[in-house]
Amino acid sequence: MGVNCSKLAYLEPPEGHDGTAMKQSEGRIFTTHTGSLPRPDGLVELLAVVARGEPVDEPALEQLTDASTLEVIRKQAKAGVDIINSGEQSRVSFSTYVVQRMSGFGGSWTRRGHKDQNEFPGIARPRVVQLMRDVPQCTGPLEYQRPDLAERELAGLVNGANEACASYQDLFMSAASPGIIALTLGNAHYANHQEYVMALAEEMRKEYELITAAGVVLQLDCPDLAMERHVAYQDEPIKVFQEVVELHIKAINHAIRNIPREQVRLHVCWGNTEGPHHYDVPLEDILPLVYEANVGALVMEMANPRHAHEYKVYQRHPLPEHMLLVAGVIDTKTNYVEHPEVVADRLRLAVDAAGGDPSRIMAGTDCGFDTSAGSNRVDKNIVWLKLAAMSEGADIASRNYS
Numbered sequence: 001m002g003v004n005c006s007k008l009a010y011l012e013p014p015e016g017h018d019g020t021a022m023k024q025s026e027g028r029i030f031t032t033h034t035g036s037l038p039r040p041d042g043l044v045e046l047l048a049v050v051a052r053g054e055p056v057d058e059p060a061l062e063q064l065t066d067a068s069t070l071e072v073i074r075k076q077a078k079a080g081v082d083i084i085n086s087g088e089q090s091r092v093s094f095s096t097y098v099v100q101r102m103s104g105f106g107g108s109w110t111r112r113g114h115k116d117q118n119e120f121p122g123i124a125r126p127r128v129v130q131l132m133r134d135v136p137q138c139t140g141p142l143e144y145q146r147p148d149l150a151e152r153e154l155a156g157l158v159n160g161a162n163e164a165c166a167s168y169q170d171l172f173m174s175a176a177s178p179g180i181i182a183l184t185l186g187n188a189h190y191a192n193h194q195e196y197v198m199a200l201a202e203e204m205r206k207e208y209e210l211i212t213a214a215g216v217v218l219q220l221d222c223p224d225l226a227m228e229r230h231v232a233y234q235d236e237p238i239k240v241f242q243e244v245v246e247l248h249i250k251a252i253n254h255a256i257r258n259i260p261r262e263q264v265r266l267h268v269c270w271g272n273t274e275g276p277h278h279y280d281v282p283l284e285d286i287l288p289l290v291y292e293a294n295v296g297a298l299v300m301e302m303a304n305p306r307h308a309h310e311y312k313v314y315q316r317h318p319l320p321e322h323m324l325l326v327a328g329v330i331d332t333k334t335n336y337v338e339h340p341e342v343v344a345d346r347l348r349l350a351v352d353a354a355g356g357d358p359s360r361i362m363a364g365t366d367c368g369f370d371t372s373a374g375s376n377r378v379d380k381n382i383v384w385l386k387l388a389a390m391s392e393g394a395d396i397a398s399r400n401y402s
Contacts, residue, residue, distance in 0.1 A: 021262035028398035030082040035174040036368030037087030038380035077166035080391030086157040093372040104142040109186035137186035172217035179224035179248030201251035227271035229281035265297035272367040274333040277306040297324035301366040314353035328366035343393020
């Protein structure tokens with residue numbers, strides 16, 4: 001759809017959007033992605049300063065963030081992406097950004113490594129900004145104190161789409177789930193994990209409601225529902241991990257209780273790392289539990305070689321009638337550019353998995369392309385080739401159902 005740029009304004013739902021439901025594929029299969037997009041080197045350097053807790057040049061950070069956000073909005077539109085976002089340009093990482101918005105964190109703790117990477121340490125790749133090992137932990141009562149940072153990020157997205165006059169179907173913004181925050185930022189204050197994750201749910205509720213009040217689709221990033229099987233719970237029986245998944249879904253439902261489920265989509269993945277992934281939990285062990293989330297769509301990893309076969313799981317455990325499926329058809333861990341016909345084939349499998357209805361399917365990516373600032377698993381320029389291939393593949397697949 002072409003957006004009337006003169007009428008798009010911050011904190012008002014985009015024209016033609018009533019602010020109560022995400023758009024679904026109509027006439028053709030829509031395209032989206034999972035959140036993070038490449039950041040320029042200068043911005044990464046400033047975010048590294050933020051990550052270390054050092055004083056940062058705030059005007060320079062804001063200027064670079066605004067310019068980079070506008071650029072990724074333009075590039076998404078050029079690549080043919082229908083449901084767009086800000087590329088998480090202002091965030092240090094997809095989960096630890098909450099430290100800048102919420103009080104109660106301090107000190108540091110060492111997070112466990114991925115089981116497959118521990119077994120094969122030679123595959124580890126250096127990061128520009130190290131975020132996922134020595135990070136703060138919860139040392140006091142949690143309080144969401146900086147909604148202004150979320151508001152500024154929303155303004156960058158909505159006003160950036162206005163300035164770029166980008167053509168799109170919908171806007172989305174990702175936010176970390178209570179569960180992934182709890183398992184990324186250790187707990188040294190609350191009596192137990194359940195108390196901690198429910199406290200996080202209540203505080204993150206404020207961010208979730210702020211996003212949806214602006215008429216923007218909320219995406220909850222929940223790698224804890226799959227990845228943590230081979231990280232925090234790598235030595236536990238599967239039943240223990242499934243109980244944690246149930247708790248984390250309960251926390252999510254608590255946090256979004258005031259939001260129509262049609263405004264929320266939920267992303268599940270096994271970790272955005274290139275490795276053997278041979279300890280990943282099978283989708284079949286978690287999908288029925290994930291279905292208990294009160295959301296309108298699932299954003300699922302389906303392209304990488306370890307999980308590409310699992311479209312068949314949806315045939316054994318059918319997608320609930322109220323849910324859409326954003327199928328990962330682009331791998332975010334390698335520099336291969338998927339052929340559009342490969343994308344189309346994957347989308348046909350996804351349509352079959354959803355009962356043959358293409359309107360319940362969107363094309364997406366397995367994960368983000370820059371989940372931690374400067375991670376650069378995929379070359380910055382190749383990212384846009386991949387997204388363009390996704391769009392072309394979606395057009396090819398759509399012709400099967402027209």
